[in-house]
Each structure stands twice: as C-alpha cells, then as structure tokens.
Amino acid sequence: MKKIFLDTEFTGLHQKTKLISLAFVAESGEAFYAEFSDFDIKGADNITQQFFKNEVIPQLGNLPYQVNEINRYYVSGNTLEIKLAITKWFNQFQQTKNSLQIWADYYAWDWVLFCELFGGAFCIPQNIHYMTMDLATFLFSRNVKRRY
Secondary structure: OEEEEEEEEEOOOOOOOOEEEEEEEEOOOOEEEEEEOOOOHHHOOHHHHHHHHHHHHHHOOOOOOOEEEOOEEEEEEOHHHHHHHHHHHHOOOOOOOOOEEEEEOOOOOHHHHHHHHOOOHHHOOOOEOOOOEEHHHHHHHOOOOOOO
C-alpha cells in the first residue's frame, strides 16, 4: 500500500470551515498542491484570521495555474475544479481498491475536509483506503513533542 501524506489549510476550527489550500505528497515523490478560490476568510475567528492574514494569505498565488511538471501538479480554482484535478492526480496510481493510504496531520480536520470534497467518506476514489492514518496520534503515542 502506497503512503500519501495530506495537509490542508482552512478558515478555522468550526463546523462551516472552508478549505484554503490542500497538498498531497506520495512517498514515491509525486506531489499535488491546490489553492481554493471560493473561501471567505471573514468566517474565521479572530485568532485564525490573524494567523491566516500574517502567515497563509501572503503565500497564496505564488504558483502557476495548472502546471504539470515532472511528478508535480499545481492548481488554483474553485472547489469543483480542484476536486476534478485531485481525481485526475489520484488516477496516476494503482487503481486497486484501497491501494493508497492517506496520512494526515490530524484526521479530524484534514481527512474530514478532504472527504467532504467528494460528498463524504463513502464517495472518495476507490483506490484510497477508507481509513486514514493520523500523524498527530502516532507522534503523541511515541511521546514526540509538537511545537504548537
């Protein structure tokens, strides 16, 4: 089973959060990065807004639109456009059911938001294993201290 690492940025820790960016890196080096154009930072709380204004927003828009380099794919667009690009990116891997294992920093955020792109966990591409691996819990279980 191939490991693929997932990270996202989103508008805050609340039920109506929206994705700002999403990235995948496969253990074999393939990478995907997307920036969403249909989020509204005004829906974030004050702490989150400050972090995104200072740290995240200045980084957005520095990548070319839909450039396919060797093993690298970058896209900027609305949620539907990015969902289609993600599906295309995942098609380069083995199509056997559950052949890809997603590792996320914290599954309750990254994994849930990823699944919501497809209409829920039951609708993700078939080659993605239904159960994500949670890096935060893995590191915690090994007493690895996080900086945040």
